[in-house]
Amino acid sequence: MKTLITSIRDIGPDLKLFALASCDRPLFPSFEPGAHIDVLTPAGVTRQYSLCGDPCDRRTQSILVKRQAASRGGSDSMHSLTSGQTLEIGQPRNAFALRNDPGKQLLFSAGVGITPIVSMAHALTASGRDFSWRHFARASDFAQLHDALSLDKFDAALTVGTDLSRDQIVRTIECALSANIACRSVYACGPAGFMTAVAEHSAQILPDATVRTEGFAPAAADPASRSFPVHLARSNKTLDVAQQETLLDALRRNGVVIASGCEQGVCGSCVIEVLEGTVLHNDEVLSNEERDVQRLMCPCVSRAQGRLTLNL
Incomplete structure (x- = not known):
């Protein structure tokens, strides 16, 4: 699908928020919270980016792109784009679906892992479902991100920890889980170690809860792989x-x-x-x-x- 880049917003030195409009139709296909799209980058490689807008808004799709230090050309080429250029994208796909579970939902995100969680927060708010959201970020990035993603509408549910140490993040996760002992649905997105911490402490504190995570880096290959x-x-x-x-x-x-x-x-x-x-x-x-x-x-x-x- 051919899309037009209607705006690009800089968020700190390494993040850009892209707003896209369809070139072929007035509205995009609907997407489920947690979904992502394939993007054919200018470098010629396909990368996956979570849709971080409101699933009810079909006029615009938004993706947040972080420039990776070890990029093979994908994120670097995305950061070279300007408004008015076009991008080829695929249909929304979802490997991180928001379940229709009763009761309160717990959301955890860190860094750029906020992207699929934002769409979940939109959907939960629209349906009147109860949720609590903990996000962890650098203070230097978050003020701009809060404004760019219009996170003020989630202020009642969202608690942000900025510039915390690893131990402080783990303690915050433990406290959030302990304060919601009846919760049966936990979602987490962020670095691998962060998601492991959420999953492990959920297993200890909320053993009956379903924990879903999504990462954006492949698992390490096993050097002992056999034919x-x-x-x-x-x-x-x-x-x-x-x-x-x-x-x-x-x-x-x-x-x-x-x-x-x-x-x-x-x-x-x-x-x-x-x-x-x-x-x-x-x-x-x-x-x-x-x-x-x-x-x-x-x-x-x-x-x-x-x-x-x-x-x-």
Whole structure:
């Protein structure tokens, strides 16, 4: 889908907020809170960005782009854009859905992880559902971000911790969980260590709660990865995935075309169905429940313990 960049707002030295309008139609497709879009960056690589606007506003879509220090060209090229230029984007997809659970919802975000949580806050506010939100940020960034994302409408539910140490953040998480002992739904987005802290303390303090997290960096590859055989049930082919080869690459090498996006286990566009076998999950997309069932996998990063049978 072709979009027009209607505005770009600088938020500190490393963040830019992009407002997009559709070039082909007056309104964008509706999206669910927590959803993201694929963006074809000027560098020619596809990156995923969460939609951080109001899901009820279909005239504009907003994404927040952080310039990454180790960028392979994607975020750098996005930061070189100006208002009036165009971007190709994909349809909204959601691997971080807001569940329709009763009772109060707990939201946690840190840094740029605020982006999918903002859309959740919009949806919860619009539906009159009770929620509490803790966000952690650098003070130098947050004042501008608060204004740019119109966060004042969530001030009653939002508590912000700025320039806190790791221990202070953990204590704040523990206090927030302990103060909401009846909560059964927890959502977190931010750096891997932050999300791990939320998940671990939720398990201790709210053992009956469902915890959903979303990350924007691939899981570290296992240096001890082994080769494994794969049987394709529909085409009745068997192939071998080499030790230093991804399943996605092995499928392509054997003429099997799979849609893909980031190829880092983040976007979820290459998820395939597993009929038999044990998957070693390395993605940041599937929920814990989906991983336990062992019926889906991301072939771009995940591997197998022994033989796999796929619905391909």
